[in-house]
Amino acid sequence: MRLTQSNKLTMYDAVLSFLKDQMSIVNTIEQFVVSLTGFETAVRNINEKEIERQTVSAGKTTVKYSAEEEVIELTVDVAAGLFTYARKNGKTELKELSDISARKLDRLKDVDLLSKCKQICDAAKIVEAELTPYGVTSAMVTELKAKIDGFGISVGDRDASVAKRKGAGITLVELFNEADDILEEELDRFVDKFKNKDNSFYAGYYAARNIKNLGIRHRAPKEPVKPS
Numbered sequence: 001m002r003l004t005q006s007n008k009l010t011m012y013d014a015v016l017s018f019l020k021d022q023m024s025i026v027n028t029i030e031q032f033v034v035s036l037t038g039f040e041t042a043v044r045n046i047n048e049k050e051i052e053r054q055t056v057s058a059g060k061t062t063v064k065y066s067a068e069e070e071v072i073e074l075t076v077d078v079a080a081g082l083f084t085y086a087r088k089n090g091k092t093e094l095k096e097l098s099d100i101s102a103r104k105l106d107r108l109k110d111v112d113l114l115s116k117c118k119q120i121c122d123a124a125k126i127v128e129a130e131l132t133p134y135g136v137t138s139a140m141v142t143e144l145k146a147k148i149d150g151f152g153i154s155v156g157d158r159d160a161s162v163a164k165r166k167g168a169g170i171t172l173v174e175l176f177n178e179a180d181d182i183l184e185e186e187l188d189r190f191v192d193k194f195k196n197k198d199n200s201f202y203a204g205y206y207a208a209r210n211i212k213n214l215g216i217r218h219r220a221p222k223e224p225v226k227p228s
Helices: 003-021 030-055 060-088 092-097 102-106 110-126 138-192 199-208
Strands: none
Touching: 003 030, 003 138, 003 199, 030 138, 060 092, 060 102, 060 110, 060 138, 092 110, 102 110, 110 138, 138 199
8 A cells, every 4th residue: 555545544544533433413414424334334445455455465475485495496406416417428518507506596587597497407307317326316307397387386376466466456546536535525515514513523524634644754744624
């Protein structure tokens, strides 16, 4: 949630709290009560959507990083044997390909990491029968292929969850617009009826209605939306 939205939500909560404390006045107008209930529902929907937006990718990133650590560890292990094999047999290109470290792999972007690990795995597969003396078994190469595939899936899942989270943000904007409509077109107008009849209620409402820049401490608070 952006700072401006967070500040606005704080204002919504202040308005709700104030009006609920003044139900003896709100209850004097039947539709005022209906509008307040609608506004409370809109604010609750915003809070629920924000929780959904924040948690939609929960676990996906953790799974992705766990899979990444595993694939890097096994790739380095296979590459070490492959490098020694290439060095002993004068295979220069294979030696250069397998000259990697966990630190180097960890610094690669996901797509580049997947490509590099696949190259190592494919190269090892070609000569796997000759790698046993160098500490690389066929089972290790097969396992590496499986871990690469698993890592690729986890990256896709994580990216999809991020996209879904962004989509949730669009809905959040719509929910804020809904709350604003009720606030501006209904609650404000009902409260305006009390400007002369109950100025204390009127002034208290618009004091709560003021949006404060809670995240910008060096700015002075704005004046209330409507002065008493």
